[in-house]
Amino acid sequence: MLHPSGIDRARQALERGDRLPGGTLPAAIAESWQRCRDLGLDPRSVPNGEVIAFAEVIRKREQVAALRRLALAEMKLLHSQIAGSNFIIALGDAEGVVLDTISDQHFADSTAGRSVIPGSIWSEARYGTNALGLAAAGKEAVAVYGREHYFACHGHLSCMAAPILDSNGRILGLLDASCSNEARQQHTHALVRMAAAQIENGLIFQERTECFILAFHPRAEYLDTLSAGLVAVSRDGEVISLNRPGTSLLAGLPAAAGSHFDQLFEASFGTTISGLLNGGVTAVRDRAGSGVFMVCRQIAPGGRVSPPRRSGVMPAHNGGDRAPDFVCEDRSLKRAVAEIGRAAALRMPIHITGETGTGKELMARHVHTVSGRKGEFVAVNCGAVPEQLFIAEIFGHERGAYTNARSEGSPGLARLADRGTLFLDEVADIPLPAQTALLRFLDSMEVRAVGGQHTHRVDVQIVSATNRDLSEMVAERSFRADLLYRLNAFTLHLPPLEARSDFALIVRHLMRKLAPDAAITDAAITALSLRKWPGNIRELQAALQRALVRGMDFVDEGSFDDCSSPEETESCAACRGHPLDESRCREIRRAYRDASGNISETARRLGLSRTTVYKHLGL
Known part of the structure; x- marks a missing residue:
């Protein structure tokens, strides 16, 4: 007779309401389960997630505009690195409200994928133990694998999330990758952590253009990696920003915004900067006596030194070399x-x-x-x-x-x-x-x-x-x-573009050809899928080109104001020719328009399931 594993015993106890057996779960997961219990959540039920109004999503995006721009670029890179893993990548704000998603089409079509949409609130109180909620609570990268999720209906998922912090340790946002393919869990978890670190570093360069930005590490060959410390210093030597590796490397010293360079390193700020500008890499000692190598990555004011290369990032998986140069997954x-x-x-x-x-x-x-x-x-x-x-x-x-x-x-x-x-x-x-x-x-x-x-x-x-x-x-x-x-x-x-079941893949393929470094969100693809395309793929490509002219970094649903809206009299392809079905379909589409493209709000207004709404929208 096989003895139940630790997770089996833990889940049995959870669902019976018994005390959780010690040592069967990671501490963070066990503590989260207990908090969910205290909130009265039933692990056997289906969570009733809340979705905020789309206008509020727009407001939240504007509050973190700089973060979002960097994050979407990293999300696109993640998308290429874990393509084919049946996954979704989400950017959340500090409270766990999803702002943007980029996903694998199969995951987006699943029940789980349809619950991770802009405006959905992935807090512990609503979705139980999940990576976004845990990362927000603990300010640390976290993974929740399979049945470690509180709700049993999430047991087939693996979720990895990492917080994006400012130099004072405050959460600016959350980056999450969730998938149903467990074979690449550790690989994906590492990539999510690296992406979050890259965003944090990018924010320092983006927001501290008036500062010297110095990279340092005990080993010179690590100066171009994400493990290097970054410190933004004013022209007077005041520390303005410090990344997480920098804080760790200077543990025990007053390594925080507001301190002075001379409080952290033995050589004076003026001497160090002179050496860096004249000779490249310089060896210095911190005030604790540890030796580090240092290099200037940005000169204040005005001039710049090239930021560090992306090293240590695993290359994207490359498919078969005989694949056609177009999408045909329909x-x-x-x-x-x-x-x-x-x-x-x-x-x-x-x-x-x-x-x-x-x-x-x-x-x-x-x-x-x-x-x-x-x-x-x-x-x-x-x-x-x-x-x-x-x-x-x-x-x-x-x-x-x-x-x-x-x-x-x-x-x-x-x-x-x-x-x-x-x-x-x-x-x-x-x-x-x-x-x-x-x-x-x-x-x-x-x-x-x-x-x-x-x-x-x-x-x-x-x-x-x-x-x-x-x-x-x-x-x-x-x-x-x-x-x-x-x-x-x-x-x-x-078939015409509006009849293609692989519409999202076509959009992403065109984006890769037009602007390989630009990201496009799932919400943008949904908005495009609701348009009529008499010119088919050629017309879609032109629409994407116009959107890229407005902003080359990313494309979201607000980038297509010049596209015509779906006609009120239009029904989905499956309902055409059936008068009763067409009438119901048009009602759903009008409600979707009135709800500003919010799927959950549309379903709530009409008393339908979100799956039904998605079906009639042709998504």
């Missing part, structure tokens, strides 16, 4: 894309359909990549070639074959694509006379230039694309039926 699209390689191996012509801006040329280039062909990818916009020149453009022409022909002749695009891919974009615009010639080419793969006598056999992967309905054109006799059947041997449809 279920129906992903299934079709997985079959492209087999279609190309069988030399099947591939036909791509989709609205303007859905990425048809990107998909065509992916076909070329997975085909493994060594030749060129040759694209032609069939609508941009004059009718009388189309055949000569595709199949080439001999010298002087027609008026205005090139004097040296032309091999034609089909021959240029030999052993590669010929992409016929806007194939619906091919003139009828040319359709006959193209059909003959597809049957034989032989090319004869206009005015020429010889044929050339080529090996070409054919990819075509259009945003029009070729079947309708066949019925109207403006497109040949036999040509359509040759082109659409394998058809791949790109």
